Every structure is written in structure tokens, then in C-alpha cells.
Amino acid sequence: MPDYERLLAATASLDTPYAIVDEEALWANAADLIARADGTPIRLATKSVRVRSIIKNALTLDGFRGVMTYSLPESVWLADQGVDDILLAYPTVHREALLELAAKDHRLAAITLMVDSVDGIDYIDHVLGAGHPTINVAIEVDASWRVAGAHLGVRRSPVHSKRDVKKLAQAIVERPGFDLTGLMFYDAQIAGLPDSSFAVRTVKRRSNAELRRRRKRIVKAVGNLTDLRLVNAGGTGSLHVTGTDPSITELTAGSGLFSPTLFDGYRAFTSRPAAFFALSVVRKPTRDIATCFSGGYIASGQAGESRVPTPVWPEELSLLDAEGAGEVQTPVQGAAARRLSIGDRVVFRHAKAGEMCERFDEVAVVTSGGHVVRTPTYRGERKNFG
Template identity: 35%
Template sequence: MNFANIPPFFSPVIWLDMNALDHNIAIVNQKTQSKKLRIASKSVRSIEVLKYIADKTPNFIGIMSYDALESQFLLENGFDDVLCAYPQMNELAIKACEETVQKLLPDGKDIKMTWMIDNLEHWQLLEKIGKELNQSIRICIDVNMSSKFPAVYFGTQRSSINNHKQLKKLLKQHKRTKPTSSYTKVVGLMGYEAQIAGLAESAIGKEALAPVIRLLKTRSKSHVSKRRKNCVQVLNKSLAKSLQPSLEIVNGGGSGSMDWTCASEEVTEITVGSAYYLPAYFSYMDTMQAFQPAMGFVLPVTRKPFKDTVTCQSGGFIASGSMGKDKQPIIHYPKNLQTLSDEGFGEVQTPIKLDKASQLNIGDNVWFRHAKAGELCEHFNEIHTFRDGKETDTFLTYRGQGKCFH
């Protein structure tokens, strides 16, 4: 998008370059065509954008959500296959979502709502809810795909199941404690290789680690492949003993591992989210170089305290995760600008240092990119869309629809 030719407009706002979004969708479709695709809602956070991407994705299977009430919201807005990827312990929220499933079923819709577990407490809660509602609850078991190297834990600390033996132990625990008639049904396994799919090799301030990260990723792939295959075999064997069909879902991958995950024979579906917006952090990932920045935010220049400094209204949109320069927004346009090291992105204003060639005046706009996808939408009600350099439409964010699922 040619930012220089865009006429002045009201800001602060989120911008979404539809040309870049279409470009990114096309690349995702090409890379993932051998698998079913699930969109990660946390990386999008807009019903209208989720539907736009889904309509352009031939292998779209459903949504990966992050919260029980968000899952209900997605079902109410027409999505019929939702996998809540994080264990939920809010009994009332789970019940509300499952009651929505019951309401939609009489309409002739085939609704699939699946819940993530990784220990007996999660499983027993879903059994209890299923019994109270007199319906079968769909379950997916999350297996930790992190790699443990000497002196290095490479990955995320999430599921308590780290191998196929621990998975067997969970299955035995449930078998001993479940009632005569089970109200849950295991339909899936998730083996998300976060350390491969979501870790940038050349993040700002961490460039020296790039060779080490590349080496660890390569070695981790063999661990992930073996562990995921073993766990799939264990679950399918257990299901066969109970005269149940094989796993419907074997979910893996993410935006940064599309090629490798889609070549993994045990995987049936891949989840993609950040690739659509290409936030700043993902620009420093080796596998994301063909993608284009599609989303960011615009701040207006409202002050000029010095000849070489301007101050923008708003700011402070720092990404989640361990703190560092790689979690700060970056200035996308004009080029060769930088924030002040002692102020950074402020709470309600952001000062910017100009170089000798830059000319910014009060009323001008500065275009930024957030470090992560989705999180930016928590700060704005609307997304302003652009095509061929012209503003075309506005989409509501979750926040714009009065929703916040944190």
C-alpha cells in the first residue's frame, strides 16, 4: 500500500490492507492445501475478518478459539466447528456455550464444539457438565510438544502431558473414575509445536541468537514428529478398544511452520492466524518472508515540541510475552523514524525523533505495525479497510461488538 498517497483521515485507527490480506490468504492456501485449516481467532479478533478469510479458504474447517464465552459468540455468529484450544474451568461459561449448541441443533445445523483438556480435573468437569445437560461433550487432548535439551527447555510450558506414557496414564485415570455411562467423547489430539511455529529467529535485540534458534528448531522437529505420532497411536488404539472411530482431529502447527506441519502425515488439520496480518514479530521469522504486512495502526501528529521531534496522540500498544524490543510496535511509514528510548510508546502519547530528511507536521499521520496479531484489536472498536490505497470499509472488532474475552 502506498501510504504517501493516502489522503488525511481521522485517526487513531486500525488499518487493514485488503490487497496484502488477499496476498497472505493465497500463500496460506497454497502452503496448507493438503490439510484442513482452522483459523486462530485470537490472532484475528473480528467476526467480519474471520468470515472474510474463511470464505476465501477452500480447506477451511473451523475456528480455534481461546475462551468459552468467545466460543459461544462464534457459534452464535454462524461458525459451526469451534475448537477451544485452552482448558476452561468456568463451569457457567462452558454450560452457556453447550446450551447454545443444543439450541442450534434443532435448526438442522451440524454443530461441533470441542473442548481442550490435559488432566483429569478438566475431564471430570466436562463429564459433570455433560451429565447435567444430558449430552455428549467433545474432547481434544493437548500434548506438550516442547523439547528438553541439556540446560535448555525449548518451547512453551502448557500441557501436563509430555509423552505417550503420560497420555496412557491419563486415559487409565479417567477409565477408573468415569461413571458407567460417559458423557464425554474423545475426538481429537492437539500437538502444537510452538517453538517451531511461533518463535522468530532474528527478533529485534536478539539477532545473535538466530543460529542457535535455527539449530534447536531443526533438532526439535524430530522430537515433535515422534511424540505426536506415538500419542496418535495410543489414542486410536484406546478408541478402537471402546469400539469408537479413530481420531477426527489431529491438530498441529501454526503460521511459522506451515510447510513442515503440512508434510507431517499424522496431522489432519493445521491452525493458522498470525500469517494473515503478518505482525512485526513474524517479519523476523525465516518462513514468513513471502508474506506482506496487512494490519497496523495510525496515530496523528498532535505536537511538535522540537524541530526534530513530533508527538503522536495515543500509543502504548505493547505486545504480550517476555519484555523486549521485539514486543514493541514498529514505525512502518514514514521510514527512518524512531521512538525515544527513555519514553518509548507512551500511555496516551508517543514522541518520535525525525531524521534530517523527514518532514512531519501537526495533523500528519504516522503508520505503525503491532508486534503481534489480534491483540491490537482489543484497543479499537473498528478496523478501517483499504484497497488499492483507498479507504473502502470498516469492520467491527470483538471490542466494537461489546465483547472482551480476557
Template identity: 45%
Template sequence: MFDTSRQLPADRLRYDRATAHLDAPFAVVDLDAFDANAAALERRAAGKPLRVASKSLRCRALLDRALAREGFSGVMAFTLREALWLARSGIEDVLVAYPSADRASYAELAADPKLAGAVTVMVDDPAQLALIDAAREGGAEEVRVCLELDASLHLLGGRVRIGARRSPLHSPAEVAELARRVEARPGFRVVGLMAYEAQVAGVGDAVPGRPLRSRAVRLMQQAARRELATRRDAVVRAVRAVCPGLEFVNGGGTGSVQHTAAEPAVTEVAAGSGLYVPRLFDNYRSFTGTPAALFAAPVVRRPGVGVVTVLGGGYPASGVAGADRLPQPYLPEGLRYDPQEGPGEVQTPLLGPPADDLLLGDRVWFRHAKSGELCERFDALHLIEGDRVRETVPTYRGEGHTFL
């Protein structure tokens, strides 16, 4: 949920003062909020290490800031090419959260002892092993493998599925069988298990104005947590019987940290969005966060009473298209989109009483709907501490990388 104790006019004044020397549009991260969110995630994890999800940050300086904290250990990357880049930069533990078909990157991985020791790839199908072998180009390094368990909730004999469509491996027997096949194949070793409970970690359970839906989501999530905890424990035991050297069992996400961390079978929890706290995470009862990542758009027109127009702003998030995927006009409070235009590619009209107090060149501050996707729009993040910009750091895009 959103931290309602924040003094938003004071935050706006602080952000405006800190960035007065900058020309908008630009993006910022409030370091005080970032650190407070990191501490809150650590408390929720209750001593279990947090693996930071890089797709939610997409900025090496902020990855390093999170990893410097005692409660964070390791990175969860979103592509293999990104994982190799992070490993070359000195990060020694990178789990790729999704299977890859990047043959060139597999060849690099299999040929480099340092990369092979630092990077773990995701597998949920024997065909992926064949793809990796075909891409080795003579590289003989052992490839570290993590197996992904389907964490979705199956009801009515599997006719109803609730959760993300990810791995085809649902039962302990299915995961253990793939573990046997990996272990029997030269050049591979199973080191980890992963299960992402999207129906718990990625679905808000306190949607404003929708009490019945919110109640239904909470009931579903309670059932999903119980079912997965039992099944995950059985999967871990089945895989350990095949792979006694299993190093980690990863689960969760920002929305389920405390629940996933409470499972004895889980050794680490993934989190990333909870550091920036984008608008999609306002509808969760399980935690309260402080928005840390924002972007500013300049007022460039005043078309009439109660209306201003800002430059740009049309940065929708991925997922099912809808109003919840749009950026949120955040500061000053009380602005809203024109329903006939919405946020535009080049300009965005905004309506509401605060518009009459805005002058040409003033900033309107926005929150993105999702976390790291903001960094695909900007090549730098201005890191604010108090009422000054402490440092300006490149995003992935600013370092010349757009991995997806």
C-alpha cells in the same frame, strides 16, 4: 520475513488517501495484503486445511473472510465463552485452544445440542473433566474433547525444556491413558489431538544483528521438529488404538506451517498471525509476509527539529517485556522512539529526519508487535482495498466483547 519488494512510500500514500476522511487514531487492514498472506499460508500448507486462530484476528468479518477460502476450515478459539459466541453466529467447528474454568459456559455447552456439536474443549488433566461435570447443571449433551500433547523439546533427561509450558502430557502412554479416562467417563468423547510447537512456530530464526543466536535457533528448531514428528506419530497411533473415531490432529502455527503440514500424522494446521503479519514475524526465514494490519496515530506536536509527537501509541504486546514487544513506527520510514520516553500512554515522541516533513494532523502508521492484540485497542477496523475504504467492520471489542 518482511516483503522487501513493497513500495512503502506508495503504500503510505495509498493509506493516507483511503483514510483521508477519518480522524486518527484508528486501525486498518489492507485486504490485498490479507488475501495475499492467506494464499501464501495455503501454499505452505500444501493441501492440508488451515484452522484459523481467532485470537490473531479478533474480528468476525475477517474470520469469515478467511473461512470463505478453500484452504481454511474451522476456528481455533482462545476462550470457551468466545467459542460459544462464534458457534451461535453460525461457525460449525470451533476448537478451544486452552482449558477453561468458565462454569457458566460449560453449563451452556452441555445444555445445547447445537453448541455441543460445534464446540470442542481442551483437556490435559482428569480434574478438568470433574470441573466440567460439576458445571453441567443438568445438561446432558456429550462434550467433545481434544487432548493436548506437550510439544516442548526435553533434553538431558528432561532437565532442560525448550518450548511453551502448556500440557503436562508428554509421552504417548500419558496421552493414551487420559484418552482412556475420557472415553470411560459418561458424557465425554475424544475427537481430537493438538500439539503447539511454540519453539518452532513462535520463535524467529533470522534476528537482525544476531547471526550466532539465529544459527543456534535454527539448529534447535531442526532437532525439535525431528523429535516431535516422531513422538507425535507415536501419540496419534496410541490414541487411535483407544479412540478409533479420532477426527483431527492439529499442530503448528504461522511460523511452522509447511513443516507441520508435512507430517503424515497431522490432519490440519493452525494459523492466524500470518494473515495480519505483525512485526514479530519479520524474523522468520520460513515465509515472507506482507503487513496487513496497521494503526494510524495523528501528529499533534512538533517539539523541535527532527521531532514530532503523536497522540497515543503505547500499545505493548504480551510476553516477556522488551523492545520487540513495542509497536513499530512503520510509515514514513525512518522514525524511531525517543529512548527516554518510548511509546506513551497518551503521547509518543518520534525522532528522525522524516519528522521535519510531517505537519500537524498528518498520520504516522504503526505495526503492532503481535497480531490480534491490536483489536483490543480499537472497536473497528477500516478495510482498505486499493486506495479506498471498502468497509468498516467491528472488532470483538466493537461488538462489546473482551474475552480476556
């Protein structure tokens, strides 16, 4: 269990609400990710961090190589800050950022765009015009498992089969102004699904077997058309599985650094919670309820209990079913609430990783020695990438 009293003592001078990162747990988690990757380089998913100093420090570790971004304006910004290996994980239609990309050689060298259709290539041509400089692109392949008419996985790329991918790859190779350099396979039904039951573990195992066979065929087919410099796959929840596939050149992870509550249900690995936020008690409506200021930091995804923040200190606190985490106030209940007074602090964990950082201008990084380094988030650097 994290030493919450140490974290609160170190940050006692800060006014709430504020975000905390336990540096010791953060780098222990990084070491665990590297160990589970077992020699396969990890591309750091920036959306799961959104703190530039932590991203920069992670990239100094032997085992991390390059970043996976979520927007083109973010990619351009990071390239201008010196990051030289950037894979944009999602298609873009951001016109200004496309023009900025094409305007500087260092951006063109650093950034690889993601596409999944000829329409996406056409759009880039339309924005940049004829004769634009060569743009590095990768194809995202649908990594979902299609079985018995069901679609197990997320709805991302429309290209799924070897035939689909080869057709798109051929069109890109023949198009002036583009260099097809990579493939990406995000196996959400494996990496993002907790090991909650025998049935789930069976689905994950069988899905991985199907994807591994299909990925091998796709990589070979596209490799006959172009020089593939990267084949990206996996996520925090599947490093130990996907990393054994010889068809890939790299893995992706990010959430595992912070270890939010959505990762508590995995059995194949254990990481240490490293990111938190603290709220102050501002009222006591009853003896058994303490109400904190702010806290309604709900995670994205299908709405439900798994997306709400979790009070973790003092122990044995819970949200009220009728109110949950509120926009301005968050009541908590339980035996521990009886001991809370006005001004006391309650520590919460977010359901997701980087999304917490969109709520704060900075994070208080607490070192093993109890010192605090206050470092800006993307938001604190006045960056909002959607």
C-alpha cells in the same frame, strides 16, 4: 513495502487513532498460508484476528476449515453466529459458558473443548452435574522439546509422553458424558521462534524431528482407544514444516494474515504487512521530534523491544529510548520528524496480530481500489473475552 500513502489517502476522513487493514495484502497472505500448508487444511486462530467479518471471509477460502478459539464464551458466541467447527485451544473453567454450551445442540455439535488433565474433566462434571449431554473434548499434548534437562517451548500441557497421553485418554474414554475426538500439539519453539541464527534453526530442526517421532507414537496409541477426528498442530511459522507430517489432519494459523513485526525475522517465508494503526502528530517539542497522540499498544509476552509498536511511515522514524510508546502520547524522532507538522499522520505496525484489535472498535479495510469498509472488531461488537 506497503503503499502507506494510498492507505492514508483512503482513510483521510477518519479521526485518529484508527486501525487499518490492507485487504490486498491480507488475502495475499491467506494465499501464502494455504500454499505453505500444501493441501493440509488450516484452522483459523481467532485470537490472531478478532474481527468477525475477516474470520467469516477467510473460512470461505478453499484451504481454511474451522476456527481455533481462545475462550469458551467466544466459542459459544461464534457457534451462535453460524460457525460450525470450533476447537477451543485452552482449558476453560467458565461456568456460565459451560452451562450455555450444554444448553443447545448446535453448540455441542460445533465446539470441542481442550483438556490436559483428569482435574479438568472433573471440573466440567462438577459444573454441569451428572447426566450432562456429551461434550466433545481434545487433549493438548505438550509439544516442547525436553533435552539435557532443558525445556524448550512454552509451558502448557502437563502431558508429554505417550504414556502420559494414553493414561489421560483412557480416563476420558471411560468417563460418561465425554467424547474424545482429537489431539493438539502446539510447537511454539518451532512456529513462534524467528529464524534469527544458525543455532536457532538447528534447534527448530532437531525439535521438529523429535516431536514428529513422538507425535506418531501418541496418535497411534490414542487412535487405538477412540476415533480421532482431528490431530491439530503447527502455527504460522511452521506450516511448511509441520504440514508434511502424515500423523496430523490439520494445521493452525492466524497471525500470518496480518503479519505483525514479530514475523519479520522468519527466513523460510515472506508475508506482507497487512495491519497497521495511524496516529496524529499533536505537538513538536523539538525540531527533530514529533509527538503523536496515543499509541502505547504493547504486545503480550516477555517485555522488551520486540513487543513495542514500530513506526513505519514516514520512513526512518524511531521511538525515543527514554519514553517508548506512551499511554497518551508517543514521541517519534528522526530526520523524517523534521518534516512532520501538527495534524500529520504516522503509521505504526503492532508487534502481534489480533491484540491490536483490542484497542479499536473497528478496522478500516482498504480495498485495492482505495475504498474503505469499516468493520467492527470483537471490541466493537461489545465482546471482551479476556
